[in-house]
Amino acid sequence: MTSDTVLSLQILSLAAFCFVVWKVVRQPVERASFRSVAILVLGDIGRSPRMMYHSESFAENGFETYIVGNKGSKPVPSLLSIPRVHFLYLPDAPSTLGLPFILSAPRKVLLQVFSILNALLYRIPHPPEYIVVQNPPSIPTLALVWLVSKLRGSKVIIDWHNLGYSILALKLGNEHPFVKAAKWFESYFGRSAYAHLFVTNAMKEHLVKEWNLQGQKIVLHDRPPGHFHRTSPSEIHELFQRLGPPLDTNAIRDFLPSSTAPYSTPFTKTSSQPSKYPTTLELDGEFDSSPMPSQREDRPALLISSTSWTPDEDFSILLKALGLYEEKARARNEIEIDESKEGSLPKVLMVVTGKGPDREKYMNEVGRLQEDWRWVRCVSMWLEPQDYPLILGSADLGISLHSSSSALDLPMKVVDMFGCGLPVCALDFACLDELVHDGVNGLVFHNAQELATQIASLLTSFPNSPTLTALRKSLERSEQNAARWEWSTWSENWNTVMKPLITHNVNN
Incomplete structure (x- = not known):
């Protein structure tokens, strides 16, 4: 037909x-x-x-x-x-x-x-x-x-x-x-x-x-709807315990930090032991015996891209960029001697969400490429509506490959990312500046080389990257940001x- x-x-x-x-x-x-x-x-x-x-x-x-x-x-x-x-x-x-x-x-x-x-x-x-x-x-x-x-x-x-x-x-x-x-x-x-x-x-x-x-x-x-938000460590911990199967393959399992459920995930950890020296609250019987999760310092950087796997999103750009990042990470980390890891690059787990006709073709190519990668892994997931904002809010950086067939629409995926406090690297097209302000809430790229450079720049010294932290703070709704805050929830915007x-x- x-x-x-x-x-x-x-x-x-x-x-x-x-x-x-x-x-x-x-x-x-x-x-x-x-x-x-x-x-x-x-x-x-x-x-x-x-x-x-x-x-x-x-x-x-x-x-x-x-x-x-x-x-x-x-x-x-x-x-x-x-x-x-x-x-x-x-x-x-x-x-x-x-x-x-x-x-x-x-x-x-x-x-x-x-x-x-x-x-x-x-x-x-x-x-x-x-x-x-x-x-x-x-x-x-x-x-x-x-x-x-x-x-x-x-x-x-x-x-x-x-x-x-x-x-x-x-x-x-x-x-x-x-x-x-x-x-x-x-x-x-x-x-x-x-x-x-x-x-x-x-x-x-x-x-x-x-x-x-x-x-x-x-x-x-x-x-974004009002319930979209930056995901807390406790929510991240629960989410990645539920998301076990997509990450439970040999290629992914051996790449991620080791973890033991329910005490840890590749991104979070808990202390299973009560503190050695009890606090006043603990002595008064107000101690909560359940340990609170926190993010691991040795976690990989979590990148996410949402796609419909159609021709108006060129996934090959992302694959080339991940390959170039692999080269940068190898070159930089092999010469890195300082144990503080200042200037080093982290491992990257790239999660791609969505369904569409080109998914199988590109994920087969991913499988071939990452046989030789040491610093990068890519996995495709389909998430339930309640889990989608949680993984966006758990991620460190969003990637948008949307190019628009008409050059007149904007990617809703970026709207969702901003609603979850997630800065983006977005492929440039005619009206993107109505949404992404280059250097303020994200970065704009034109090709795979630029995207790889931006990812490396933002993830340098991860998880304490000053550039990435600055972009994330621009998305926080606070009194300090009130003068330049442009965002509202879907409901607020719709009613107005x-x-x-x-x-x-x-x-x-």
Whole structure:
């Protein structure tokens, strides 16, 4: 099944279906139900954090909230506990049952179209006041919500994460007929929404100018949820006891400092013995006999990168940089004589989270490379929603390889890292400066050589690196930082920017 054929079938099937529904069915417009919203995600709901945060914010502001999307990864725990949130799962793609492509592909496309319309028109008992749709993907969702808004009187809000046609152009090229068709589709059905949300100022300016968007236009930058924080030693200790299996391979086990559960992990340790000389509190019976974990001085530096393993993130840059760091660590540590380790470089454990099509290819390459590495190891993990912020808050440095197919969106992974007090090294692209301020909350690189140099510079004399400590302090929310603090939680930002849009008219 080629991407050309799938796209053409989607466009043709959707156009024919919309024409039939609009001309034949054409029922009277219903009155939308006050204080209700449908959130449409064409994909795994649990892997769409921004849309889950939208859902939680709507529900917390009194909206009956219907999330329409595919079942897969677990949604964030907080979303599951809100009574006003209802999950309307779409069916998985049917098996081909041995059918030829010419029959199975249209069947898949039509099932997708009908299942979305069934959810928006019938499974939601009353017409929702708002329909919030994630873009991309653009096809078929933008046309379907346009149609539903005509039939049910709902107001459409498009959340522009990126541009769908630009992602398709990565495979087919900008001049391909199907890329041009996808661009027309996206611009036509996306133009006349009630409101448009943008993840960057650059995207807002571009789309308003190029596509003449109608309706209200608001920039809603990504922000981390309120529970994201720097992970405490006790939390790190518990986390790495749970994360045992991904680290329990010969290549990783022999690389990490030895540990004995439950008293130590490769990153933390506890004292299993009470103190020799009791304190006053201990003599008064207020002594807590359970030892408190602390971070090990001999721990490796923990680096983390979150990726969807897709072509818009060039993982080869990270592999080259890790190889160059290996060379730097060997050269520097072999001549290091001072036992204080001033100027030395630590071992590095690189954790890569996420799922995607290129994962197996790159992790096979990692396996070959690290057979000769002494100072670097790389492991891939998939984390549950409750563990993801904990590992971000446990890490020493984040790496972002996001390059943006449109150069108009920003990597949410960096937002999450900042929310956990984790400075980043980020690959540069057009509007990155809306998020990463070079030398303040992170460093910006352009190639593998620059990234390797930055990692070595930040990790020199680890775990007491002054450069890394300075970057981390810039992310602390404190009285000293109040004058230049730019960050808020998702909820604070949503209530400031988004809430006025849905409670009264906003003139834009």
